[in-house]
Amino acid sequence: xxxxxxxxxxxxxxxxxxxxxxxxxxxxxxxxxxxxxxxxxxxxxxxxxxxxxxxxxxxxxxxxxxxxxxxxxxxxxxxxxxxxxxxxxxxxxxxxxxxxxxxxxxxxxxxxxxxxxxxxxxxxxxxxxxxxxxxxxxxxxxxxxxxxxxxxxxxxxxxxxxxxxxxxxxxxxxxxxxxxxxxxxxxxxxxxxxxxxxxxxxxxxxxxxxxxxxxxxxxxxxxxxxxxxxxxxxxxxxxxxxxxxxxxxxxxxxxxxxxxxxxxxxxxxxxxxxxxxxxxxxxxxxxxxxxxxxxxxxxxxxxxxxxxxxxxxxxxxxxxxxxxxxxxxxxxxxxxxxxxxxxxxxxxxxxxxxxxxxxxxxxxxxx
Amino acid sequence: xxxxxxxxxxxxxxxxxxxxxxxxxxxxxxxxxxxxxxxxxxxxxxxxxxxxxxxxxxxxxxxxxxxxxxxxxxxxxxxxxxxxxxxxxxxxxxxxxxxxxxxxxxxxxxxxxxxxxxxxxxxxxxxxxxxxxxxxxxxxxxxxxxxxxxxxxxxxxxxxxxxxxxxxxxxxxxxxxxxxxxxxxxxxxxxxxxxxxxxxxxxxxxxxxxxxxxxxxxxxxxxxxxxxxxxxxxxxxxxxxxxxxxxxxxxxxxxxxxxxxxxxxxxxxxxxxxxxxxxxxxxxxxxxxxxxxxxxxxxxxxxxxxxxxxxxxxxxxxxxxxxxxxxxxxxxxxxxxxxxxxxxxxxxxxxxxxxxxxxxxxxxxxxxxxxxxxxxxxxxxxxxxxxxxxxxxxxxxxxxxxxxxxxxxxxxxxxxxxxxxxxxxxxxxxxxxxxxxxxxxxxxxxxxxxxxxxxxxxxxxxxxxxxxxxxxxxxxxxxxxxxxxxxxxxxxxxxxxxxxxxxxxxxxxxx
Ligand SMILES: NC(=O)c1ccc[n+]([C@@H]2O[C@H](COP(=O)([O-])OP(=O)(O)OC[C@H]3O[C@@H](n4cnc5c(N)ncnc54)[C@H](OP(=O)(O)O)[C@@H]3O)[C@@H](O)[C@H]2O)c1
Numbered sequence: 001x002x003x004x005x006x007x008x009x010x011x012x013x014x015x016x017x018x019x020x021x022x023x024x025x026x027x028x029x030x031x032x033x034x035x036x037x038x039x040x041x042x043x044x045x046x047x048x049x050x051x052x053x054x055x056x057x058x059x060x061x062x063x064x065x066x067x068x069x070x071x072x073x074x075x076x077x078x079x080x081x082x083x084x085x086x087x088x089x090x091x092x093x094x095x096x097x098x099x100x101x102x103x104x105x106x107x108x109x110x111x112x113x114x115x116x117x118x119x120x121x122x123x124x125x126x127x128x129x130x131x132x133x134x135x136x137x138x139x140x141x142x143x144x145x146x147x148x149x150x151x152x153x154x155x156x157x158x159x160x161x162x163x164x165x166x167x168x169x170x171x172x173x174x175x176x177x178x179x180x181x182x183x184x185x186x187x188x189x190x191x192x193x194x195x196x197x198x199x200x201x202x203x204x205x206x207x208x209x210x211x212x213x214x215x216x217x218x219x220x221x222x223x224x225x226x227x228x229x230x231x232x233x234x235x236x237x238x239x240x241x242x243x244x245x246x247x248x249x250x251x252x253x254x255x256x257x258x259x260x261x262x263x264x265x266x267x268x269x270x271x272x273x274x275x276x277x278x279x280x281x282x283x284x285x286x287x288x289x290x291x292x293x294x295x296x297x298x299x300x301x302x303x304x305x306x307x308x309x310x311x312x313x314x315x316x317x318x319x320x321x322x323x324x325x326x327x328x329x330x331x332x333x334x335x336x337x338x339x340x341x342x343x344x345x346x347x348x349x350x351x352x353x354x355x356x357x358x359x360x361x362x363x364x365x366x367x
Numbered sequence: 368x369x370x371x372x373x374x375x376x377x378x379x380x381x382x383x384x385x386x387x388x389x390x391x392x393x394x395x396x397x398x399x400x401x402x403x404x405x406x407x408x409x410x411x412x413x414x415x416x417x418x419x420x421x422x423x424x425x426x427x428x429x430x431x432x433x434x435x436x437x438x439x440x441x442x443x444x445x446x447x448x449x450x451x452x453x454x455x456x457x458x459x460x461x462x463x464x465x466x467x468x469x470x471x472x473x474x475x476x477x478x479x480x481x482x483x484x485x486x487x488x489x490x491x492x493x494x495x496x497x498x499x500x501x502x503x504x505x506x507x508x509x510x511x512x513x514x515x516x517x518x519x520x521x522x523x524x525x526x527x528x529x530x531x532x533x534x535x536x537x538x539x540x541x542x543x544x545x546x547x548x549x550x551x552x553x554x555x556x557x558x559x560x561x562x563x564x565x566x567x568x569x570x571x572x573x574x575x576x577x578x579x580x581x582x583x584x585x586x587x588x589x590x591x592x593x594x595x596x597x598x599x600x601x602x603x604x605x606x607x608x609x610x611x612x613x614x615x616x617x618x619x620x621x622x623x624x625x626x627x628x629x630x631x632x633x634x635x636x637x638x639x640x641x642x643x644x645x646x647x648x649x650x651x652x653x654x655x656x657x658x659x660x661x662x663x664x665x666x667x668x669x670x671x672x673x674x675x676x677x678x679x680x681x682x683x684x685x686x687x688x689x690x691x692x693x694x695x696x697x698x699x700x701x702x703x704x705x706x707x708x709x710x711x712x713x714x715x716x717x718x719x720x721x722x723x724x725x726x727x728x729x730x731x732x733x734x735x736x737x738x739x740x741x742x743x744x745x746x747x748x749x750x751x752x753x754x755x756x757x758x759x760x761x762x763x764x765x766x767x768x769x770x771x772x773x774x775x776x777x778x779x780x781x782x783x784x785x786x787x788x789x790x791x792x793x794x795x796x797x798x799x800x801x802x803x804x805x806x807x808x809x810x811x812x813x814x815x816x817x818x819x820x821x822x823x824x825x826x827x828x829x830x831x832x833x834x835x836x837x838x839x840x841x842x843x844x845x846x847x848x849x850x851x852x853x854x855x856x857x858x859x860x861x862x863x864x865x866x867x868x869x870x871x872x873x874x875x876x877x878x
């Protein structure tokens with residue numbers, strides 16, 4: 001029998017009737033929905049990870065979760081589904097909070113066409129967050145239709161096989177193709193804390209040094225793509241009004257230049273060997289100025305692997321140091337941070353525009 | 368609202384933490400005390416971890432205890448470890464690098480001169496730009512001394528940067544002393560420099576009262592005498608007086624809870640929509656409510672006010688002593704540890720609607736909530752007895768388990784027309800991943816930002832005292848109607864409180 005949305009809703013209703021609370025002597029059970037989150041996994045492995053992450057997220061953002069993943073076995077039915085109740089203790093402790101997770105497992109020939117089916121399963125009136133955990137696809141109908149209908153699409157550019165092409169494509173087509181849908185990148189959220197630390201060194205009377213920045217040096221973990229380092233450099237350019245002046249690039253260079261209001265600003269990306277590559281791919285960042293009073297602003301990983309230290313030196317005298325905790329964020333934590341904020345991230349939009357001016361133009365016939 | 372720091376530093380834009388205060392120094396008087404260790408420094412640490420503490424920030428602790436900078440910091444670190452057991456040395460050292468301590472008497476002018484020099488030096492070394500906050504965290508008997516000395520030392524002047532003063536509760540002991548303190552502080556500081564703390568206003572759900580009322584259009588039309596039967600505001604505590612017996616003996620429940628917290632919550636529930644979400648616009652509206660409280664007179668003080676004091680009893684199955692047996696309490700004390708007031712607001716909106724306020728110590732549990740009880744439907748279609756009907760109630764839970772519940776009637780599935788009451792429940796803790804911040808975190812941040820919305824203005828304090836004075840005077844000059852203790856620890860207070868309800872369908876909520 002073909003699977004229908006009514007069947008799934010009926011199963012869910014049954015599930016909630018057999019109150020799991022009764023067995024564990026819990027006084028009440030409360031279903032809470034704050035969002036719809038749809039994830040599309042392109043392979044089995046990705047599906048497995050997305051499943052774990054969604055389970056974890058449900059506790060922080062209770063909602064309707066829908067996971068689409070390919071079938072592992074060709075002989076299985078074209079489409080199967082599972083419904084799961086996800087319950088946990090809320091802060092009050094005396095009540096269990098529950099929400100639901102629908103898993104659709106489909107054969108390759110149908111999976112891309114499940115967008116209509118997904119729409120029918122969404123909770124009305126709640127935002128739709130669409131998470132694409134893998135590489136940016138070309139001509140994927142599911143991606144395209146969901147991107148049109150969602151409030152926001154989440155990608156993770158650290159998972160892009162060709163980050164330059166993919167970022168360049170996103171920069172070129174997103175606004176025109178999906179004008180009503182926000183674009184979020186988990187990799188951009190990873191740089192947020194670096195941004196905060198850099199920013200706070202320029203508060204108050206130190207703001208005046210910003211315009212004199214002449215060089216930005218970023219050290220990143222050897223053997224990885226410097227996408228995040230590149231984000232930081234383009235973010236600085238976007239906020240400071242620096243314009244890219246070189247040739248468009250097709251691979252991440254070691255050096256490139258922007259033209260700022262006070263002259264040229266050089267960006268240097270240097271790979272360095274690091275002990276634990278998982279911690280983060282940015283190791284340190286330094287901003288050097290050449291005004292009347294030469295100054296150096298740095299954010300460097302501390303000896304304590306959970307901390308980083310921001311420090312500024314003006315005229316070779318330490319003006320400011322601050323050490324803060326800096327844990328590596330997993331995808332579930334990044335999504336958690338992202339989902340908390342519904343408003344458009346204009347700074348990301350501007351940064352992506354700068355990225356579009358630096359990278360080689362994409363082949364838009366393939367979008 | 369873009370803060371100046373955001374405009375100067377473009378890199379701050381778009382960071383989720385975009386309410387960043389300008390560089391400043393925080394001077395805490397009474398820094399050797401409990402509040403600094405348990406609340407203020409942990410709140411500062413949370414702000415620091417969230418990148419909300421300005422990059423250039425220094426803390427100067429002042430009190431009489433003769434301890435060194437290092438001992439002061441060590442004491443703070445030990446206290447912080449209680450809430451942050453993972454705190455590493457490098458993190459602590461970085462957080463506390465600009466913390467200093469100065470020992471001195473609160474009445475010794477030399478201390479203020481030395482402080483002035485120290486602040487100038489800190490400005491130079493740390494870039495704190497001449498911005499200062501003076502936080503009075505001492506017992507109130509030294510407030511006036513500190514204020515006048517700050518004035519004499521020129522520390523209230525705003526020449527280079529801002530100068531603000533934060534005054535802890537209690538603000539005055541009665542109307543007269545509050546007026547005096549207001550006058551003293553206004554001789555030295557302008558009203559816009561003064562931040563009178565009521566930590567209840569820093570609580571997320573209290574602020575949400577404003578959002579709920581004025582960001583939704585469905586509640587406001589029924590928020591008045593036509594639809595509301597009465598409003599109950601409860602703040603109950605299961606704790607006794609503990610080590611605060613000395614303070615409590617001279618204050619009692621009305622000063623401790625009503626004059627500030629309960630009256631503030633009542634004003635937010637009852638006020639008219641402000642013209643802007645801005646400190647003075649909101650405080651103007653709250654003031655109107657406090658001024659509209661119908662004055663208690665010789666008769667109504669009997670009818671509308673009930674006092675109580677707990678005797679021995681049981682809490683969570685354990686025997687607990689009565690108030691009079693606590694250390695530092697007069698064995699014949701008549702200090703009330705419980706009060707219930709019926710308040711009428713003489714406004715167009717609330718005419719005839721009683722606000723039933725109650726608070727007490729050693730009640731069965733710790734809860735603060737506002738319950739708006741609506742009127743019965745005019746036509747009893749489904750029930751024959753008025754007493755069978757449960758009225759609609761909207762409950763705003765302030766603590767613990769912050770949230771909102773709406774109680775309404777539904778049909779029980781089946782052939783008969785059976786009606787049952789159900790709850791529709793919203794809980795902060797389950798709908799938002801973000802935990803609610805501690806009140807002091809929010810209040811310290813707002814003070815650094817110069818936002819006084821969640822602080823109390825001088826005229827509000829006086830209006831609250833003025834409303835309460837007849838009850839205080841009466842209680843302090845007469846014996847309780849029934850001999851104290853009149854309620855057992857672990858129960859919901861004296862039975863007389865039921866006399867305030869007046870109508871058969873009104874009941875104190877069982878929480
Ligand atoms: N603790 C709380 O949770 C809390 C909650 C709400 C409001 N408050 C208010 O916040 C303020 C501070 O509270 P706290 O609990 O930190 O108070 P505290 O520990 O009793 O006093 C703070 C400091 O003031 C000094 N002090 C004590 N008694 C004094 C006296 N008679 N004369 C002059 N100085 C004296 C002491 O320092 P030295 O002896 O070293 O000078 C003490 O360390 C009070 O106004 C209180 O009402 C506290």
